[in-house]
Amino acid sequence: MPHLQSDLQAQYMSLVKENAGIIYKVIRLYIDNTEDQKDLYQEIVLQAWHSFTRFDGRSKFSTWLYKVSLNTVLTFRRKNSRIPTDDLEKASGYALPGDKNDDTEMLMMAIKSLGETDRAIVSLHLDGYENEEIAEITGLTKNHVAVKLHRIKQQLTKKLNG
Template identity: 50%
Template sequence: MNEELFLSKVKEHEGIINKILYLYVDTQEDKKDMYQEIVLQAWKSMSRFRGDSKFSTWLYRVGLNTVMTFNRKESRLQKQPLEDTFDIEQPSSEMSDRSLKLMQAVRLLNDIDKSIITLHLEDYNNDEIAEMIGITKNNVAVRIHRVKEELKRKLQANG
């Protein structure tokens, strides 16, 4: 794949990258840096994209792995109380208060559960989620159920 085609595919699916950044990266400066790092890592590993999955699935996996590696190395992922989580820029000014609270609660989940529920909310099916995350379809279903219960508890506890 040539550079122009690659960049157009990344642009077409940049919403996936932005969701990852929103959930895993706190500052706007780090988001810009991490966006570039994800694109760079995707370009470097493009030769390993066999086309067995959709480009968006592959890009999500590259993006998620890049961010998680960054967070592990830098120990930047900190858990904060729900009400203190959002000094960072919101993904959309059109987000309802309820959606905002849900996203705040999702940010407090562990990395795998955060990824799974985000993909589920984006209407990916369990097979696709399993492929992206690297776990079984049954494990995805169990985790989705548990995460929904945990989110309900968090949202009810915080009004």
């Protein structure tokens, strides 16, 4: 039995390492404080480990991890109301790896100004997730995701074009 546990741990750690970018992206999208980001990374890894035996493989591991990460971050934000929810000035702390041009900064600032659900939807969309996967992660219907994506795109265009 201990061998099965160590195999499960090894499998889990391998999957987390392959998908660590998802965790970092979700955290940076919602949390600006560096110490909170570090704590949340550990909390997400722990929460995902506790839930790993319930991961049934019907969705991709990355989709499942995105959902765990998002739920953990949003729970943290609700418990710690000292964290500003839509502070546009602090949005510059979020950047894509290797991508630090002005257009990217402006886009990230605009995304961070959106509400929690809209941020998650557009972030998932930009990461290449299909509407069905976004619906699974957010708990919305596929049609509702499509409508929200359309509205979010309009909202972002308006913000970026002033």
